[in-house]
Amino acid sequence: MVTRERPTLEAVARRAGVSRATVSRVVNGSTTVAVAIRDAVNQAVDELGYVPNQAARSLVTQRTESIALILPETASRVFSDDMFFPAIIRGVSMELEAADKQLVLMMAGSTASHDRVERYAMAGHVDGVMFASMHGADPLPGTLARLGIPVVCSGRPMTPAELPVPYVDVDHIGGVAVAVRRLLALGRRRIATIAGPQDMVAGIDRLTGYRTALDEAGLAEHVAVGDFTRDSGIQAMRRLLADDPQLDAVFVASDMMAHGALQALKDAGRRVPEDVSVIGFDDFEISRLSDPPLTTVRQPIVDMGRTMARQMLGLVDERTDVPSVVVLPTELVVRASA
Amino acid sequence: MVTRERPTLEAVARRAGVSRATVSRVVNGSTTVAVAIRDAVNQAVDELGYVPNQAARSLVTQRTESIALILPETASRVFSDDMFFPAIIRGVSMELEAADKQLVLMMAGSTASHDRVERYAMAGHVDGVMFASMHGADPLPGTLARLGIPVVCSGRPMTPAELPVPYVDVDHIGGVAVAVRRLLALGRRRIATIAGPQDMVAGIDRLTGYRTALDEAGLAEHVAVGDFTRDSGIQAMRRLLADDPQLDAVFVASDMMAHGALQALKDAGRRVPEDVSVIGFDDFEISRLSDPPLTTVRQPIVDMGRTMARQMLGLVDERTDVPSVVVLPTELVVRASA
DNA sequence: GCCTTACGCTGTACCGGTTAAGTTCGGGCG
DNA sequence: CGCCCGAACTTAACCGGTACAGCGTAAGGC
Numbered sequence: 001m002v003t004r005e006r007p008t009l010e011a012v013a014r015r016a017g018v019s020r021a022t023v024s025r026v027v028n029g030s031t032t033v034a035v036a037i038r039d040a041v042n043q044a045v046d047e048l049g050y051v052p053n054q055a056a057r058s059l060v061t062q063r064t065e066s067i068a069l070i071l072p073e074t075a076s077r078v079f080s081d082d083m084f085f086p087a088i089i090r091g092v093s094m095e096l097e098a099a100d101k102q103l104v105l106m107m108a109g110s111t112a113s114h115d116r117v118e119r120y121a122m123a124g125h126v127d128g129v130m131f132a133s134m135h136g137a138d139p140l141p142g143t144l145a146r147l148g149i150p151v152v153c154s155g156r157p158m159t160p161a162e163l164p165v166p167y168v169d170v171d172h173i174g175g176v177a178v179a180v181r182r183l184l185a186l187g188r189r190r191i192a193t194i195a196g197p198q199d200m201v202a203g204i205d206r207l208t209g210y211r212t213a214l215d216e217a218g219l220a221e222h223v224a225v226g227d228f229t230r231d232s233g234i235q236a237m238r239r240l241l242a243d244d245p246q247l248d249a250v251f252v253a254s255d256m257m258a259h260g261a262l263q264a265l266k267d268a269g270r271r272v273p274e275d276v277s278v279i280g281f282d283d284f285e286i287s288r289l290s291d292p293p294l295t296t297v298r299q300p301i302v303d304m305g306r307t308m309a310r311q312m313l314g315l316v317d318e319r320t321d322v323p324s325v326v327v328l329p330t331e332l333v334v335r336a337s338a
Numbered sequence: 339m340v341t342r343e344r345p346t347l348e349a350v351a352r353r354a355g356v357s358r359a360t361v362s363r364v365v366n367g368s369t370t371v372a373v374a375i376r377d378a379v380n381q382a383v384d385e386l387g388y389v390p391n392q393a394a395r396s397l398v399t400q401r402t403e404s405i406a407l408i409l410p411e412t413a414s415r416v417f418s419d420d421m422f423f424p425a426i427i428r429g430v431s432m433e434l435e436a437a438d439k440q441l442v443l444m445m446a447g448s449t450a451s452h453d454r455v456e457r458y459a460m461a462g463h464v465d466g467v468m469f470a471s472m473h474g475a476d477p478l479p480g481t482l483a484r485l486g487i488p489v490v491c492s493g494r495p496m497t498p499a500e501l502p503v504p505y506v507d508v509d510h511i512g513g514v515a516v517a518v519r520r521l522l523a524l525g526r527r528r529i530a531t532i533a534g535p536q537d538m539v540a541g542i543d544r545l546t547g548y549r550t551a552l553d554e555a556g557l558a559e560h561v562a563v564g565d566f567t568r569d570s571g572i573q574a575m576r577r578l579l580a581d582d583p584q585l586d587a588v589f590v591a592s593d594m595m596a597h598g599a600l601q602a603l604k605d606a607g608r609r610v611p612e613d614v615s616v617i618g619f620d621d622f623e624i625s626r627l628s629d630p631p632l633t634t635v636r637q638p639i640v641d642m643g644r645t646m647a648r649q650m651l652g653l654v655d656e657r658t659d660v661p662s663v664v665v666l667p668t669e670l671v672v673r674a675s676a
Numbered sequence: 677g678c679c680t681t682a683c684g685c686t687g688t689a690c691c692g693g694t695t696a697a698g699t700t701c702g703g704g705c706g
Numbered sequence: 707c708g709c710c711c712g713a714a715c716t717t718a719a720c721c722g723g724t725a726c727a728g729c730g731t732a733a734g735g736c
Binding site: 695 | 707708709710711712713714715716717718719720721722723724725726727728729730731732733734735736
Binding site for chain 2: 694
């Protein structure tokens with residue numbers, strides 16, 4: 001493995017017969033450089049195959065042109081079958097690529113890796129840190145923000161509002177309200193819910209939306225809690241059926257759990273939508289293809305990623321026109337299950 | 339946003355009353371440093387919250403402690419519904435995290451982004467580059483390897499073997515052979531296949547496996563080609579049925595296409611497995627849950643990611659005991675569809 | 677014709693670490 | 707007692723860029 005010597009600015013300068021400083025100016029935005037010299041330098045750059053050394057550049061500019069995305073789960077939990085994180089990554093990646101920034105991906109499931117993330121950001125290895133969907137009142141975003149590192153979260157952070165960090169979220173409550181209203185319009189009156197984990201804002205807000213809507217209709221609530229996975233949806237649906245065999249509708253706080261619920265309902269001999277109406281939340285690809293196809297509240301996950309990345313780019317450029325909070329709309333997608 | 343001044347080695351040295359060099363030796367493996375001094379330095383580090391500046395370190399060590407993973411697809415295609423890339427990322431990430439290296443994720447769908455990747459690696463921003471599942475005879479891995487940059491591919495590269503790059507792959511041909519043999523054992527004789535894209539080794543090898551096995555049995559082949567997506571599976575299955583309404587089995591080169599095929603068979607009024615046996619390739623999570631559950635050839639994707647990462651770590655450490663080619667076994671997982 | 681000004685380039689001091697070479701000092705040995 | 711040696715630390719030379727002060731030159735003003 002011949003680690004070929006990479007040419008330096010110095011080498012280019014010698015070949016073009018100018019000074020390092022001039023080459024530097026040409027390589028960056030060539031402001032106020034004579035055309036003849038600029039051409040000579042560019043030719044030397046091409047001939048030597050010169051590429052600026054990022055470490056040297058970062059050392060003086062204090063910028064790395066790369067942004068971290070933290071997935072606050074252990075690697076094994078992140079990519080089970082849920083398409084949330086992949087979609088976030090996709091949105092973020094599109095936007096960063098367009099801005100010619102690099103994406104550094106970090107899992108941070110354990111407390112140990114929390115330190116790792118903090119040290120990493122402190123080491124100046126990235127210009128900013130984005131968090132995808134946090135659990136509980138994670139102090140890390142606040143900590144980093146206090147250190148002057150640009151931070152953006154997907155999902156409203158649960159930390160006390162001492163130091164507010166910018167975030168992008170979707171209208172959970174409004175989306176759920178529309179879903180529950182559809183169940184009511186279908187004549188359903190025993191409407192249960194499978195809620196998400198109550199240490200995540202997405203879990204809490206969707207449950208709040210359900211409660212509010214049911215309250216308005218003067219109906220009794222019926223709640224089972226899952227953790228957004230398919231299996232937990234199966235378990236929760238079984239509990240709901242055991243508690244109230246007469247239930248005629250269920251709002252499920254994630255599509256993965258909704259697929260579990262469909263499975264459990266089928267196993268219990270209930271027909272969907274004839275006996276029980278089911279509405280999910282997410283609108284993953286597979287929800288079009290389930291049996292029956294799932295009515296669900298669509299949240300624009302890729303857009304969340306893009307928006308988060310755009311906020312971040314605004315922050316690192318110290319632009320003042322970046323909205324620090326963005327709430328994207330949700331939309332009811334009606335299919336066969338309700 | 340108060341960009342707090344980060345303490346430098348110099349500051350730590352002053353506070354501990356020693357020289358920069360000594361602090362440096364303590365911060366890295368503290369070889370031959372007196373205990374008293376070491377403790378004093380460590381205390382100063384803690385008090386100041388010192389974290390070494392990665393750019394400065396990289397500049398002199400010529401190492402960045404981070405590794406790139408290239409997904410040779412545009413961002414929008416990578417995370418459609420296929421779990422291949424997420425699983426690779428997961429495996430790679432686990433292994434790199436354990437080695438305290440960072441993962442830089444890059445999409446490289448277009449030719450333009452090819453240059454971006456090349457320039458990025460040349461700029462010394464990463465210590466090595468891993469490629470996930472390439473199309474055609476991509477010259478990029480060879481180019482980088484020639485420049486002395488450690489490279490590992492997932493999937494045997496199709497480039498002419500001028501400069502062989504290390505890779506990890508699975509036993510496509512053996513796995514497919516086992517699958518086809520099962521179809522034969524079930525008494526099937528009109529066995530079709532839905533092949534993967536013929537510009538990818540995974541597509542080519544799986545088709546070869548099918549052809550070989552059918553050849554041995556003295557049966558005629560019946561091929562339709564898809565591109566690993568569910569939709570292409572639906573289309574291909576329709577063509578196969580139109581060509582030979584009597585077919586009694588189909589080996590499908592990916593689970594996503596197999597799910598499409600199941601859909602198309604159901605639409606055409608065929609029962610699985612009574613009328614037609616179906617075997618897929620991948621063993622994604624959802625294949626346990628399809629109707630009927632899918633018999634499939636399991637490939638250990640997460641392990642591929644891990645193995646790839648381990649090879650890479652060996653290369654950057656210039657260890658000589660790293661196998662440059664690893665072929666992982668596949669395994670037939672029998673469920674209801676065949 | 678001389679001085680001012682602007683322009684364009686060069687020289688060089690950093691950025692914050694690592695590491696080879698140099699210095700100091702205590703102890704073993706002849 | 708002097709010499710030599712090694713351990714433990716300091717000094718200083720890089721790594722490869724950026725940016726700022728400075729300087730030469732040509733154009734412009736009077």
